[in-house]
Amino acid sequence: MSRLVVKNLSKVFSIGFLARRNVEAVKNISFEVKEKEIISLVGESGSGKSTTAKMLLRLIHPTSGKIVFEGKDIWNDIKTNQELKEFRRSLHAVFQDPFASFNPFYPVERTMWQAFRLMDKEYSKNEALELIKDSLVKVGLDPKDILGKYPHQISGGQKQRIMIARCWLLKPKFIIADEPTSMIDASSRGGIIKLLLKLREEQGTSIMFITHDLGLAYYVSDRILVMKEGRIVEDGNPDDVVLNPQHEYTKILVGSIPKLYRKLEDI
Ligand SMILES: Nc1ncnc2c1ncn2[C@@H]1O[C@H](COP(=O)(O)OP(=O)(O)OP(=O)(O)O)[C@@H](O)[C@H]1O
Numbered sequence: 396m397s398r399l400v401v402k403n404l405s406k407v408f409s410i411g412f413l414a415r416r417n418v419e420a421v422k423n424i425s426f427e428v429k430e431k432e433i434i435s436l437v438g439e440s441g442s443g444k445s446t447t448a449k450m451l452l453r454l455i456h457p458t459s460g461k462i463v464f465e466g467k468d469i470w471n472d473i474k475t476n477q478e479l480k481e482f483r484r485s486l487h488a489v490f491q492d493p494f495a496s497f498n499p500f501y502p503v504e505r506t507m508w509q510a511f512r513l514m515d516k517e518y519s520k521n522e523a524l525e526l527i528k529d530s531l532v533k534v535g536l537d538p539k540d541i542l543g544k545y546p547h548q549i550s551g552g553q554k555q556r557i558m559i560a561r562c563w564l565l566k567p568k569f570i571i572a573d574e575p576t577s578m579i580d581a582s583s584r585g586g587i588i589k590l591l592l593k594l595r596e597e598q599g600t601s602i603m604f605i606t607h608d609l610g611l612a613y614y615v616s617d618r619i620l621v622m623k624e625g626r627i628v629e630d631g632n633p634d635d636v637v638l639n640p641q642h643e644y645t646k647i648l649v650g651s652i653p654k655l656y657r658k659l660e661d662i
């Protein structure tokens with residue numbers, strides 16, 4: 396069974412005050428994601444990637460179409476707070492901008508304490524703290540360096556690792572990572588991607604990577620969807636998409652992959 400089924404999904408934003416104008420951000424897209432599958436959504440700025448992500452996360456309502464996650468329509472079949480809580484735990488985001496995920500007035504571990512609100516099981520404060528420490532260690536952080544610090548006292552790469560540690564606590568079935576590496580340097584970037592791949596290996600998580608970088612998508616994904624102007628113009632396995640692109644736009648993207656793109660292991 397597919398973990399996620401997206402069918403004829405569209406989003407039209409209506410903008411402007413006196414002269415209203417419609418922006419068709421996503422136009423009738425359909426795709427499925429299986430358990431443990433990694434798919435990349437690649438496309439230029441403004442092509443509708445984040446809008447798609449926000450609809451999948453149930454943050455904005457689609458104009459038309461449907462999204463079925465684990466057999467449930469995310470708008471029609473999720474009704475109670477309990478169901479919504481389970482959905483938020485199962486489908487989780489690691490956002491483009493790690494800075495936006497932290498409140499500057501609280502220590503950074505607050506975002507991890509908040510994860511416990513989404514869990515069904517009750518933990519004592521000590522148990523929860525142990526779990527937080529374990530998950531920090533899992534993502535290569537020393538709890539001593541992190542606990543008690545405020546967001547401005549740690550680096551962008553550390554912030555992203557904390558967001559992934561949060562995923563380790565929640566064990567989501569699906570992670571949407573919107574440009575998860577754009578804020579950080581190349582060496583931390585390889586580390587973050589490896590962590591997400593480890594999460595997939597250990598927990599069977601499905602992952603959607605959203606990126607401009609077709610080279611990166613080629614190395615990490617099982618499948619690549621290329622978006623342009625709100626449409627999916629190409630959908631296939633990485634070899635087909637990169638070595639035998641069908642759409643003109645994909646050919647341009649392939650042409651722009653640096654020839655010496657290093658393999659993930661070397662990043
Ligand atoms: N809340 C909104 N109101 C109006 N228009 C919006 C809104 N959010 C996005 N758009 C428009 O929808 C289109 C798609 O935006 P989106 O953020 O999905 O692009 P993207 O592919 O994620 O781009 P990037 O790679 O720059 O992050 C753009 O034209 C954008 O201006």
Ligand SMILES: [Mg+2]
Nearest residue numbers: 444445446573
């Ligand atoms: Mg975006």
